[in-house]
Amino acid sequence: MRGNKNILRTALFKNGIKLKEESLEKLQKYLSLLEKWNEVHSLTSVFKRDVPYVFAVEPLLFAKEVSNFIQPKRCMDIGTGFGNPGVAVSLYFEDCDFFLVDASKKKTALLRSALDMAGFERLNVLTSRVEELQEFHDYFDLVISRGVGSVQKVTSYALNVVKEGGLIAILKAKFDMEEISQISGELKLESVRTLNVLYPMKNVRRYAVIYRVISKKGKDEQA
Secondary structure (H helix, E strand, C coil): CCHHHHHHHHHHHHCCCCHHHHHHHHHHHHHHHHHHHHHHHHCCCHHHHHHHHHHHHHHHHHHHHHHHCCCCCCEEEEEECCCHHHHHHHHHHCCCEEEEEEECCHHHHHHHHHHHHHHCCCCCEEEEHHHHHHHCCCCCEEEEEECCCCCCHHHHHHCCEEEEEEEEEEEEEECCCCHHHHHCCEEEEEEEEEEEECCCCCEEEEEEEEEEEEEHHHHHHHH
């Protein structure tokens, strides 16, 4: 455990990320459970050596960029899988309640167990499709997501639950200006931020694509 903790600490330090010791402990327990259970349940295709970077460093760099535009009180992670990026992002926004949503019963059951065992609070795990969560209409001031489909699909889902004036922030592996520009009239492209992630043997670029909801009229009328 100590060796793994040092690996995580080094990864965060190299990328200029500072966490409280308590947060570091929680994050390490969560990552250790992910690595352990992944051998049985195939939760992610990420190589073991890259897990601290994909599940911790990248989401925290993403959160840092998003924080330039909002300090959220309620955040939803769409298609969270085993908590990426929502778990790590929750450690950056300490005054925010998080709802991690995925349709997979297996993944959400394991995620609930991992968060409980790691001592996380303020994180609610929901087994559902986003479009079925009618009780959360216009509820969130921030919706985040990673790897659940095209920008058009993610923003369409997010508009069901984000309130007017709120943000939709997507962590992308590739930059495609044509894709990110083809969005609903309810949205304005607020910013695209490049994340330079330092891995042990390589440098990787990721992108924080951030939209602001400027109008909910069309969506509300459809609802």
